[in-house]
Amino acid sequence: xxxxxxxxxxxxxxxxxxxxxxxxxxxxxxxxxxxxxxxxxxxxxxxxxxxxxxxxxxxxxxxxxxxxxxxxxxxxxxxxxxxxxxxxxxxxxxxxxxxxxxxxxxxxxxxxxxxxxxxxxxxxxxxxxxxxxxxxxxxxxxxxxxxxxxxxxxxxxxxxxxxxxxxxxxxxxxxxxxxxxxxxxxxxxxxxxxxxxxxxxxxxxxxxxxxxxxxxxxxxxxxxxxxxxxxxxxxxxxxxxxxxxxxxxxxxxxxxxxxx
Amino acid sequence: xxxxxxxxxxxxxxxxxxxxxxxxxxxxxxxxxxxxxxxxxxxxxxxxxxxxxxxxxxxxxxxxxxxxxxxxxxxxxxxxxxxxxxxxxxxxxxxxxxxxxxxxxxxxxxxxxxxxxxxxxxxxxxxxxxxxxxxxxxxxxxxxxxxxxxxxxxxxxxxxxxxxxxxxxxxxxxxxxxxxxxxxxxxxxxxxxxxxxxxxxxxxxxxxxxxxxxxxxxxxx
Numbered sequence: 001x002x003x004x005x006x007x008x009x010x011x012x013x014x015x016x017x018x019x020x021x022x023x024x025x026x027x028x029x030x031x032x033x034x035x036x037x038x039x040x041x042x043x044x045x046x047x048x049x050x051x052x053x054x055x056x057x058x059x060x061x062x063x064x065x066x067x068x069x070x071x072x073x074x075x076x077x078x079x080x081x082x083x084x085x086x087x088x089x090x091x092x093x094x095x096x097x098x099x100x101x102x103x104x105x106x107x108x109x110x111x112x113x114x115x116x117x118x119x120x121x122x123x124x125x126x127x128x129x130x131x132x133x134x135x136x137x138x139x140x141x142x143x144x145x146x147x148x149x150x151x152x153x154x155x156x157x158x159x160x161x162x163x164x165x166x167x168x169x170x171x172x173x174x175x176x177x178x179x180x181x182x183x184x185x186x187x188x189x190x191x192x193x194x195x196x197x198x199x200x201x202x203x204x205x206x207x208x209x210x211x212x213x214x215x216x217x218x219x220x221x222x223x224x225x226x227x228x229x230x231x232x233x234x235x236x237x238x239x240x241x242x243x244x245x246x247x248x249x250x251x252x253x254x255x256x257x258x259x260x
Numbered sequence: 261x262x263x264x265x266x267x268x269x270x271x272x273x274x275x276x277x278x279x280x281x282x283x284x285x286x287x288x289x290x291x292x293x294x295x296x297x298x299x300x301x302x303x304x305x306x307x308x309x310x311x312x313x314x315x316x317x318x319x320x321x322x323x324x325x326x327x328x329x330x331x332x333x334x335x336x337x338x339x340x341x342x343x344x345x346x347x348x349x350x351x352x353x354x355x356x357x358x359x360x361x362x363x364x365x366x367x368x369x370x371x372x373x374x375x376x377x378x379x380x381x382x383x384x385x386x387x388x389x390x391x392x393x394x395x396x397x398x399x400x401x402x403x404x405x406x407x408x409x410x411x412x413x414x415x416x417x418x419x420x421x422x423x424x425x426x427x428x429x430x431x432x433x434x435x436x437x438x439x440x441x442x443x444x445x446x447x448x449x450x451x452x453x454x455x456x457x458x459x460x461x462x463x464x465x466x467x468x469x470x471x472x473x474x475x476x477x478x479x480x481x
Binding site: 156157159160161162163164165166167250251252 | 311312313314315329333334335337338341342343344346348350360361400403404406407
């Protein structure tokens with residue numbers, strides 16, 4: 001792929017920083033009280049991206065495919081902490097999140113690699129893996145949060161079903177469906193309006209790199225389907241795992257305090 | 261008179277607090293037993309222990325001489341059904357409500373169940389959200405009857421109802437007991453207990469302090 005995009009020099013980066021300084025000045029002038037947050041976010045993004053850039057350079061040059069796979073596994077582990085943090089108090093949340101994000105990532109990324117839709121090279125596996133893990137993590141977190149909230153708010157209704165002799169899984173099934181549906185709305189909506197409201201990241205990147213728009217959309221379609229599948233798979237898996245953890249061996253709804 | 265439940269040194273603790281403290285007694289079958297006592301005495305907890313929505317910390321409970329933890333929990337809950345303090349509607353229509361536990365309930369069977377709770381005139385497609393609190397409570401009773409329980413556990417069944425609705429629910433409870441059901445109810449309304457219960461158990465700070473007929477129990481006077 002020949003890159004025809006004009007990549008900004010560091011002077012260009014410094015010039016773009018001027019925009020942030022201008023925005024901060026405007027915020028101070030208006031006394032909106034968010035100037036410190038704005039500057040902190042800009043500084044943090046700079047340092048983070050610098051670190052990631054350096055790390056990816058080393059990774060692409062030296063780590064090979066197994067190193068890339070380890071990198072993706074690391075992202076899955078980290079995303080489990082983040083997703084479980086969205087459903088504090090939920091029993092066995094972290095393990096459920098790791099399994100769900102791991103399965104969602106492994107299934108989608110693995111299939112695309114197996115079918116040779118994407119290349120088994122670090123320069124592809126790492127960024128594409130990152131997108132998949134991110135989509136799976138987001139759906140997992142939303143599903144767990146919806147389930148934790150429902151189990152707390154609908155305790156009386158769930159126990160009314162249990163009192164009729166239903167199993168925990170059956171008693172929770174109407175709420176489980178709702179939880180998965182709610183969690184997948186962002187992924188479905190994003191897929192529905194792709195290209196209409198904003199050009200998606202992968203496609204924009206390819207076009208900037210000089211790829212023809214018609215070639216770029218093929219890549220984007222693969223990415224969108226991959227993200228949708230990862231989100232759906234992770235959501236369904238975490239919903240099942242979390243539901244099982246909500247009930248003890250005698251199908252009693254366990255007590256926990258949900259903190260979102 | 262046979263025993264439906266017996267308790268043997270039942271202790272229940274939560275978060276380090278002892279809610280039931282060494283309860284040993286029994287509940288007769290085929291009659292209405294009221295569990296009364298001050299707030300925090302452990303009444304609702306005792307009711308929830310009977311169908312294993314809670315588990316004793318120590319001691320054990322038997323149902324017809326079998327320890328309840330040796331009975332399949334789903335079978336137990338179909339035999340010992342609990343209706344909560346505030347009626348919770350689980351479906352949009354009356355018929356839907358009666359099909360929650362048994363999707364095979366026919367319209368004829370539904371009318372039969374509704375008649376047992378004095379709602380025989382109800383249209384099956386009526387929306388549950390349009391029902392009054394008393395009607396919802398009776399529909400919750402009818403829903404519990406779909407699994408043909410031997411025992412109905414009622415947690416403050418009339419506490420959220422106005423007087424006329426509460427009287428209607430009391431009458432339904434008496435009719436159900438007359439048909440052979442064992443009813444165990446928790447109540448703080450001593451006047452209603454005298455009208456509806458055959459036996460009374462009085463709890464105080466997790467201990468059983470009195471038992472007998474409503475006329476014998478000093479707590480009621």
